[in-house]
Amino acid sequence: xxxxxxxxxxxxxxxxxxxxxxxxxxxxxxxxxxxxxxxxxxxxxxxxxxxxxxxxxxxxxxxxxxxxxxxxxxxxxxxxxxxxxxxxxxxxxxxxxxxxxxxxxxxxxxxxxxxxxxxxxxxxxxxxxxxxxxxxxxxxxxxxxxxxxxxxxxxxxxxxxxxxxxxxxxxxxxxxxxxxxxxxxxxxxxxxxxxxxxxxxxxxxxxxxxxxxxxxxxxxxxxxxxxxxxxxxxxxxxxxxxxxxxxxxxxxxxxxxxxxxxxxxxxxxxxxxxxxxxxxxxxxxxxxxxxxxxxxxxxxxxxxxxxxxxxxxxxxxxxxxxxxxxxxxxxxxxxxxxxxxxxxxxxxxxxxxxxxxxxxxxxxxxxxxxxxxxxxxxxxxxxxxxxxxxxxxxxxxxxxxxxxxxxxxxxxxxxxxxxxxxxxxxxxxxxxxxxxxxxxxxxxxxxxxxxxxxxxxxxxxxxxxxxxxxxxxxxxxxxxxxxxxxxxxxxxxxxxxxxxxxxxxxxxxxxxxxxxxxxxxxxxxxxxxxxxxxxxxxxxxxxxxxxxxxxxxxxxxxxxxxxxxxxxxxxxxxxxxxxxxxxxxxxx
Amino acid sequence: xxxxxxxxxxxxxxxxxxxxxxxxxxxxxxxxxxxxxxxxxxxxxxxxxxxxxxxxxxxxxxxxxxxxxxxxxxxxxxxxxxxxxxxxxxxxxxxxxxxxxxxxxxxxxxxxxxxxxxxxxxxxxxxxxxxxxxxxxxxxxxxxxxxxxxxxxxxxxxxxxxxxxxxxxxxxxxxxxxxxxxxxxxxxxxxxxxxxxxxxxxxxxxxxxxxxxxxxxxxxxxxxxxxxxxxxxxxxxxxxxxxxxxxxxxxxxxxxxxxxxxxxxxxxxxxxxxxxxxxxxxxxxxxxxxxxxxxxxxxxxxxxxxxxxxxxxxxxxxxxxxxxxxxxxxxxxxxxxxxxxxxxxxxxxxxxxxxxxxxxxxxxxxxxxxxxxxxxxxxxxxxxxxxxxxxxxxxxxxxxxxxxxxx
Numbered sequence: 001x002x003x004x005x006x007x008x009x010x011x012x013x014x015x016x017x018x019x020x021x022x023x024x025x026x027x028x029x030x031x032x033x034x035x036x037x038x039x040x041x042x043x044x045x046x047x048x049x050x051x052x053x054x055x056x057x058x059x060x061x062x063x064x065x066x067x068x069x070x071x072x073x074x075x076x077x078x079x080x081x082x083x084x085x086x087x088x089x090x091x092x093x094x095x096x097x098x099x100x101x102x103x104x105x106x107x108x109x110x111x112x113x114x115x116x117x118x119x120x121x122x123x124x125x126x127x128x129x130x131x132x133x134x135x136x137x138x139x140x141x142x143x144x145x146x147x148x149x150x151x152x153x154x155x156x157x158x159x160x161x162x163x164x165x166x167x168x169x170x171x172x173x174x175x176x177x178x179x180x181x182x183x184x185x186x187x188x189x190x191x192x193x194x195x196x197x198x199x200x201x202x203x204x205x206x207x208x209x210x211x212x213x214x215x216x217x218x219x220x221x222x223x224x225x226x227x228x229x230x231x232x233x234x235x236x237x238x239x240x241x242x243x244x245x246x247x248x249x250x251x252x253x254x255x256x257x258x259x260x261x262x263x264x265x266x267x268x269x270x271x272x273x274x275x276x277x278x279x280x281x282x283x284x285x286x287x288x289x290x291x292x293x294x295x296x297x298x299x300x301x302x303x304x305x306x307x308x309x310x311x312x313x314x315x316x317x318x319x320x321x322x323x324x325x326x327x328x329x330x331x332x333x334x335x336x337x338x339x340x341x342x343x344x345x346x347x348x349x350x351x352x353x354x355x356x357x358x359x360x361x362x363x364x365x366x367x368x369x370x371x372x373x374x375x376x377x378x379x380x381x382x383x384x385x386x387x388x389x390x391x392x393x394x395x396x397x398x399x400x401x402x403x404x405x406x407x408x409x410x411x412x413x414x415x416x417x418x419x420x421x422x423x424x425x426x427x428x429x430x431x432x433x434x435x436x437x438x439x440x441x442x443x444x445x446x447x448x449x450x451x452x453x454x455x456x457x458x459x460x461x462x463x464x465x466x467x468x469x470x471x472x473x474x475x476x477x478x479x480x481x482x483x484x485x486x487x488x489x490x491x492x493x494x495x496x497x498x499x500x501x502x503x504x505x506x507x508x509x510x511x512x513x514x515x516x517x518x519x520x521x522x523x524x525x526x527x528x529x530x531x532x533x534x535x536x537x538x539x540x541x542x543x544x545x546x547x548x549x550x551x552x553x554x555x556x557x558x559x560x561x562x563x564x565x566x567x568x569x570x571x572x573x574x575x576x577x578x579x580x581x582x583x584x585x586x587x588x
Numbered sequence: 589x590x591x592x593x594x595x596x597x598x599x600x601x602x603x604x605x606x607x608x609x610x611x612x613x614x615x616x617x618x619x620x621x622x623x624x625x626x627x628x629x630x631x632x633x634x635x636x637x638x639x640x641x642x643x644x645x646x647x648x649x650x651x652x653x654x655x656x657x658x659x660x661x662x663x664x665x666x667x668x669x670x671x672x673x674x675x676x677x678x679x680x681x682x683x684x685x686x687x688x689x690x691x692x693x694x695x696x697x698x699x700x701x702x703x704x705x706x707x708x709x710x711x712x713x714x715x716x717x718x719x720x721x722x723x724x725x726x727x728x729x730x731x732x733x734x735x736x737x738x739x740x741x742x743x744x745x746x747x748x749x750x751x752x753x754x755x756x757x758x759x760x761x762x763x764x765x766x767x768x769x770x771x772x773x774x775x776x777x778x779x780x781x782x783x784x785x786x787x788x789x790x791x792x793x794x795x796x797x798x799x800x801x802x803x804x805x806x807x808x809x810x811x812x813x814x815x816x817x818x819x820x821x822x823x824x825x826x827x828x829x830x831x832x833x834x835x836x837x838x839x840x841x842x843x844x845x846x847x848x849x850x851x852x853x854x855x856x857x858x859x860x861x862x863x864x865x866x867x868x869x870x871x872x873x874x875x876x877x878x879x880x881x882x883x884x885x886x887x888x889x890x891x892x893x894x895x896x897x898x899x900x901x902x903x904x905x906x907x908x909x910x911x912x913x914x915x916x917x918x919x920x921x922x923x924x925x926x927x928x929x930x931x932x933x934x935x936x937x938x939x940x941x942x943x944x945x946x947x948x949x950x951x952x953x954x955x956x957x958x959x960x961x962x963x964x965x966x967x968x969x970x971x972x973x974x975x976x977x978x979x980x981x982x983x984x985x986x987x988x989x990x991x992x993x994x995x
Contacts (some may be wrong), residue, residue, distance in 0.1 A: 152601065475679065477676075477677055477679035480640075480642050480675070480679065481673070482692070484666045485667075485672060485673075485693075485696070486641070486667050486670075486696030487667055489665070489667075496681055499681070500682065510931075578682050579724065580680075
């Protein structure tokens with residue numbers, strides 16, 4: 001080997017021109033952490049805390065006569081509210097389990113085998129995420145209710161009606177909504193998991209199933225994340241509670257909570273007391289997650305990992321997989337799609353099944369019907385961009401820093417997932433309507449700004465949870481290496497780290513964008529006058545009996561969101577450097 | 589241009605009170621290859637991370653060349669220190685091919701893309717990887733990845749190179765070959781190098797000087813020969829390669845380090861003692877409790893009835909190493925000597941004689957409070973020994989008697 005001195009034209013190092021950084025100045029990282037916590041306090045903690053305090057101190061917000069009372073909390077532990085809370089807990093646990101039970105095998109089949117329709121399955125996951133929960137729920141109701149489509153088509157199957165319009169149907173719809181969370185979290189973890197772990201297990205005598213049992217615990221953080229998200233999403237869901245569960249006379253916590261606000265006279269202290277119980281219930285999966293992962297390291301993503309290879313499925317395996325994918329697509333998407341599309345192609349009145357495109361024509365010729373869609377697209381894009389930055393920051397804190405602040409952040413973010421959006425919005429109304437803020441010149445209520453802040457705050461917890469799995473797999477040495485070899489902090493991140501997590505960041509952005517685009521409860525309570533988002537416009541049309549136009553708006557909005565997701569994913573595949581595409585994707 | 593590195597009273601205190609570096613002072617000359625040797629948790633990685641600026645020091649000063657990198661008021665971030673580093677896990681960016689990984693380090697030089705690629709190709713050629721320049725890290729073997737990491741560290745011609753146990757993930761054969769390559773490359777480049785390892789053989793093979801770290805303190809710095817022949821403490825002696833240790837009392841006194849001394853080793857029979865000669869590593873008073881640290885080269889195997897035999901031992905194990913056999917000898921009472929060399933294969937369980945070279949028997953004051961183990965009487969050589977006399981040592985080692993003739 002030649003050992004001659006380097007002949008390079010080595011120039012004057014930039015460091016010689018740069019001045020020393022003074023230790024006396026506060027470190028940038030400390031400033032950043034402080035700013036991050038201030039943002040969290042303002043957009044999540046303060047509004048939620050105000051609403052929670054209301055439960056024990058109604059007088060503080062002119063909602064009662066006592067400055068300190070436990071009466072609202074005691075009241076919700078009895079009667080119908082207690083039944084509803086109990087129902088929410090077991091239904092959410094079952095839905096979280098169903099989400100992982102379906103999402104895990106699908107994620108593994110898509111990541112590690114040559115199963116057919118992998119691309120469409122991934123797309124279907126995004127589609128399930130795009131649909132607000134009330135849409136599939138209404139689809140099922142419309143199909144199986146006694147005067148519904150099933151009976152009009154001559155299928156007299158009352159046992160299906162009883163099964164769907166009951167706890168089983170609620171678990172099914174909520175569980176299917178959890179599948180994408182499991183799929184995305186576990187797919188990201190599987191993508192970062194090199195082939196060597198499975199190879200090692202097989203070499204040391206494990207069967208294929210045994211090797212999976214070995215690899216399983218390595219992706220435990222992703223599985224626990226999926227369970228935690230699934231439980232929290234189900235506990236806080238409002239769309240199913242207000243439609244399918246309501247129709248089935250099966251009370252859930254969020255609907256009872258909504259009823260407490262919506263009934264006359266409204267009881268904000270009761271609603272706040274119920275939110276205490278829902279927030280506390282999130283402690284269950286969090287405690288289980290912490291207990292399962294305590295003291296272990298799951299850092300497996302590095303330059304030394306070998307890409308996973310795809311397992312070839314035989315004809316029987318391909319047929320079984322195909323059948324399973326189709327059943328999932330039919331149950332998760334077919335039914336709600338049938339409800340929405342058939343509604344958009346029917347007239348508002350009459351009993352005939354005559355199909356027409358009149359609703360679409362009317363919509364495309366009226367800016368009052370299309371403007372909300374454009375508006376929500378802008379809201380979604382802006383919110384997603386801000387949320388991904390904050391979500392990544394939170395994920396870094398959660399994975400790198402240890403201590404009470406991290407545990408507090410962990411609990412805060414997960415608890416915030418469980419706060420029903422309608423309560424979140426109610427908290428915003430209360431907090432940003434306080435006379436104190438007006439005296440300080442902060443008048444955000446009924447502005448687009450407050451709506452966007454609320455969107456961001458409600459999206460951040462889920463976003464951060466999804467990113468934690470990937471961020472925890474990053475080896476710190478990759479960033480350190482870039483710094484040591486001359487890159488500044490930002491450039492080191494952009495060149496040495498960002499490409500490795502570009503795919504999870506993109507997924508997080510798309511998830512947030514989709515969720516905000518069709519978000520209903522926060523939009524309904526906080527939208528700026530005369531500037532309704534698309535979900536509010538759809539709701540207005542449906543409540544005013546414009547079923548055709550309303551459902552046509554829904555179909556167009558969903559199609560548009562799906563198109564954007566596909567375009568963004570396609571653009572990433574086409575435009576991202578080849579090296580980026582290798583990260584997070586197995587060898588093809 | 590190689591730079592001089594100076595550390596003055598450097599401290600690193602982590603949140604939570606863990607003092608990782610405690611008053612470390614050290615000067616490394618331009619072009620010198622200094623190896624920091626220490627066990628896990630000794631602070632060697634922390635010291636390297638403080639040098640490159642990933643960690644902030646809690647006190648003291650670090651200077652590289654004429655520039656202060658860190659002190660009580662100043663902390664220069666890593667990218668402004670103009671140094672390079674080979675990481676333990678290589679830290680190759682998996683989304684970049686080998687050439688891009690290497691070329692990355694040239695961005696700070698203000699070169700064009702074409703210049704960077706040309707320089708990276710030249711450096712990859714020097715480490716024998718030109719043909720693999722378009723491969724991603726996970727398409728390279730461990731040794732190839734290590735070479736890419738080394739190429740990235742050398743390509744920019746920085747004055748300082750830091751190596752964080754770069755060979756610890758490799759197999760023994762590859763480790764030896766790459767160790768030679770690293771030594772050749774860094775010396776050819778003339779770069780001042782700080783290399784950390786927990787492997788004393790690697791340290792002695794590479795270093796111009798070796799620094800030994802223990803619990804955050806730099807306990808000794810010297811050439812490999814100085815460290816080996818005159819360790820400053822029992823810890824350094826133990827960490828830099830021992831065959832075993834014997835405990836006893838000094839006969840006479842040592843006025844200065846390096847003086848020859850005689851040590852009496854207690855036996856199970858009152859009034860009987862084995863006597864060995866050693867070198868005092870510090871002034872020692874007469875009758876002082878001492879421990880004799882035996883370098884492997886000091887332990888020589890002879891016939892059991894040879895007049896040269898100072899002790900008797902039973903062969904517990906013999907491992908072929910190409911040149912001969914590295915043996916484990918049991919003296920009884922739990923005392924064992926490892927790495928004793930023999931050209932001939934000794935039978936396992938055979939009784940052999942042990943001769944100790946005074947030059948490699950290093951006497952330190954014995955501060956241990958545990959009871960001193962007594963050698964069994966059978967470990968003492970005699971002109972005529974019966975099998976009955978040898979019983980105690982055999983019982984102590986749990987082995988059966990074999991014929992003395994072990995060749």
